[in-house]
Amino acid sequence: MAVVLQKYGGSSVATPGRIQAVAGRVILQRQQGHDVVVVVSAPGDTTDELLAMAGRVSRSPSGRELDVLLATGEQTAIALLAMAIQDRGWDAVSFTGAQGGIITDDAHRRARILRVEPHRIRRELDAGRIAVVAGFQGINGREDITTLGRGGSDLTAVALAVALGADSCEIYTDVDGIFTADPRLVPEARKLDTVSYAEMMELASLGAQVMQLRAVEYAMAHRLPIHVRSSFHQGNGTWIREEASMEKQRVVTGVAVDARTVKFTVRGVPDRPGVAHALFSRLAERQVNVDLIIQSAARGELADMSFTVAEDDAEAARAACREAAEALGAEGVDFDGDVAKVSIVGAGMVSTPGVAARMFGLLAGQGINIELIGCSEIKISCVVRRDRAADAARALHDGFGLAGLGDPLQGRG
Ligand code: ASP
Ligand code: MG
Numbered sequence: 001m002a003v004v005l006q007k008y009g010g011s012s013v014a015t016p017g018r019i020q021a022v023a024g025r026v027i028l029q030r031q032q033g034h035d036v037v038v039v040v041s042a043p044g045d046t047t048d049e050l051l052a053m054a055g056r057v058s059r060s061p062s063g064r065e066l067d068v069l070l071a072t073g074e075q076t077a078i079a080l081l082a083m084a085i086q087d088r089g090w091d092a093v094s095f096t097g098a099q100g101g102i103i104t105d106d107a108h109r110r111a112r113i114l115r116v117e118p119h120r121i122r123r124e125l126d127a128g129r130i131a132v133v134a135g136f137q138g139i140n141g142r143e144d145i146t147t148l149g150r151g152g153s154d155l156t157a158v159a160l161a162v163a164l165g166a167d168s169c170e171i172y173t174d175v176d177g178i179f180t181a182d183p184r185l186v187p188e189a190r191k192l193d194t195v196s197y198a199e200m201m202e203l204a205s206l207g208a209q210v211m212q213l214r215a216v217e218y219a220m221a222h223r224l225p226i227h228v229r230s231s232f233h234q235g236n237g238t239w240i241r242e243e244a245s246m247e248k249q250r251v252v253t254g255v256a257v258d259a260r261t262v263k264f265t266v267r268g269v270p271d272r273p274g275v276a277h278a279l280f281s282r283l284a285e286r287q288v289n290v291d292l293i294i295q296s297a298a299r300g301e302l303a304d305m306s307f308t309v310a311e312d313d314a315e316a317a318r319a320a321c322r323e324a325a326e327a328l329g330a331e332g333v334d335f336d337g338d339v340a341k342v343s344i345v346g347a348g349m350v351s352t353p354g355v356a357a358r359m360f361g362l363l364a365g366q367g368i369n370i371e372l373i374g375c376s377e378i379k380i381s382c383v384v385r386r387d388r389a390a391d392a393a394r395a396l397h398d399g400f401g402l403a404g405l406g407d408p409l410q411g412r413g
Contacts, residue, residue, distance in 0.1 A: 003125070003166040004029050007039040007135065007157035011174040012231040013077050014044035022231065023084035025172075026130060030090060035125040037160060039135045040081055041153040042073025047136075063108025067137070067147045070109075071096070074134035074153070082132045092130040095121060097137035097145070101163075102156060104138035104146045111138055111146035113155065113218075116163035133160065154215035162222045169224060171211065172231035177238030178203065178210055180402040181255040185390045188403035192253065193236070196243035199253050202345040202379045206256035216240065243347050251355060252346040252400040257389050259340040261291065262314045263371070264321050265306040268331030271298035278328055279305060282320040288313045291341070292374035292383060302331070306372060308341065308383055339371065340389035343381040344396055350377050362399040368392050 006026065013019050022038075029036045042050075050069050054061040061069075078094035085092035101117035121131045135153025138146050148155050154171060161169035178200065181189040195203070197220035204213040210228060219226050219240065229237025269275050276295070283290055288309055296304040309317045314337070321333040349355050356373075359380055363370060368391065372383040384392050397403060 001033065001035045001125075003037060003161075003164045004034040004170070005037050005039070005157055005161040005164065005166040005168075006170045006172060007153060008041065008081075008172045008231055009153070009174065010041040010044055010046065010077075012172055013040055013081065016080075018231075019043075019077075019080050019084050022081060022172075023088060025231070026081075026085060026092075027088055027090050030130055035164075037121060037125070037131045037133060037164060037166075038081065039133045039153055039157040039160065040074065040077040041135050042070075043077050043080075046073035046076065047150075064144055067108050067145045070147050071134070071137040071145045074136050078132045078134045082130075085130055085132070090130060091128060092132055093124050094132045094134075096134050097156065098139035098143075100131075100133045100156075100160065102138035102159065104140050104148070106140045106142070106144075106146070108144075109147055110149040111140065113138060113148070113159050116159050118160060118163050121160070121164070149212065149214060151209075151212035151215075154212040155218060158215045158219045158222075158224060158226065162218070162224055167225070169219065169226050171226060171228045173210065173228060174231065175210065176230045176235065177228050178240070178254070180253070181393055181397050182257060185257060185393050186255065186397045188394075188397060190403065192238050194239045194241060195253060196347050197240060198243070198378055199345050199347055200240045202343070202376070203254055203256055206258050206341070206343050206345070206379075206381075211240075250346060251348040251352050252344045252396075252402065253348075254345050255393050255396045255400075255402065256343045256345065257340055257393050258343070259386055259389060260311040261308050261339060261341045261383070262311055262317075263306060263308050263336040263339045263383060264317055265304055265334040265336070266321055266325050266328075266330050266332075267304050267334060268302045269305060269325075269328050271301055271303045275303075275328060276305065279321070279324040282324050283309075283317060286313075286316040286320050288317050288320060292372040292381060294372045308339070308372060311337075338386045339383050340386040341381050341383050342389055342392040342396065343379055344400065345379045347378050349380070356380050358399070359396060362395045363392055365399075366391050366395045368395075 082092040082094040103115045104111035135156040177191045179189045183189040225241040291308045293307045
């Protein structure tokens with residue numbers, strides 16, 4: 001029998017009523033004769049609340065104990081969902097990550113899945129039961145509970161879908177799918193029917209918070225199609241899969257805005273070999289991920305180096321910059337929190353010249369100044385003033401024809 005793998009996010013199990021609605025949907029699949037495995041996240045804001053509780057009793061809670069604590073959120077959800085299914089007369093059994101066979105490494109709070117051994121789940125499915133599995137958690141070689149990083153229930157679902165041989169993985173969420181832009185910023189944004197793994201990974205890393213980046217990576221490595229869809233209605237959502245040939249011709253697939261970014265400039269550093277290394281090795285020591293980087297042309301013997309990091313890394317980056325500035329005899333360090341990163345993403349960029357020129361032209365048309373630029377094969381990012389980010393997103397969305405009704409060739413230019 002075909003295995004159907006469904007994952008429900010925290011908002012889909014936030015209230016008793018919603019849990020009952022999920023139970024109904026799950027049973028519908030079972031009635032169609034499928035083997036059904038359901039992965040759930042912690043209800044509502046439970047994970048954030050548990051983190052806050054830890055912060056009230058300890059200044060630096062250990063990773064091991066945090067994982068024991070955080071795992072209770074998902075454990076609440078599986079028990080309640082299994083009860084709701086049983087209440088409707090169907091057989092369901094809940095599993096923690098460990099019971100579900102999610103074996104991870106030792107990195108508490110961001111553990112990687114090493115293997116999946118779902119024999120207990122398999123047995124219950126064979127006995128005709130619905131399996132309800134806790135997302136976001138696993139067990140390491142010491143039999144300690146681990147968690148898979150924020151949003152990690154997506155990864156649990158994808159990994160189980162692969163291990164159980166499901167044809168695809170359904171991710172049920174509180175939005176209708178993946179959009180061409182954040183509809184709160186760009187009202188004309190529309191839902192995409194399909195998006196490639198590579199595009200989705202760029203969008204996920206750019207702050208489109210619909211799916212966990214590592215889950216998309218895992219699905220791509222195993223060529224597992226993902227269907228992101230609404231848990232509130234039956235309509236189609238967005239398929240994430242290998243790109244189809246038509247889609248390659250879609251130059252720009254989406255526009256992303258990341259306002260949780262900050263900019264640093266180390267002014268007046270000597271223009272000689274080893275300077276960039278002196279600065280960025282200090283950032284690396286503090287585990288700071290650097291995003292866009294620009295070095296100004298040297299004026300005389302001196303140059304400026306600017307870069308962006310995620311807001312969460314600002315404190316660590318500031319310390320690294322100060323230390324480097326002192327070691328290099330730089331003129332000073334500037335911090336700028338009023339920036340945002342605006343990006344366009346599209347698999348078709350690889351084969352289309354002039355996309356960058358067009359992007360810069362659209363921003364210039366709005367009088368928006370570009371402070372830093374970065375690109376990959378399928379993405380171009382610009383750092384702009386934060387208060388112009390929404391205008392930038394709208395201009396790009398419009399200029400690349402994303403608001404039109406789904407003609408994949410639009411925006412080709
Ligand atoms: N409950 C976890 C979180 O909030 C995992 C998840 O939602 O996927 O990050
Ligand atoms: Mg989530």
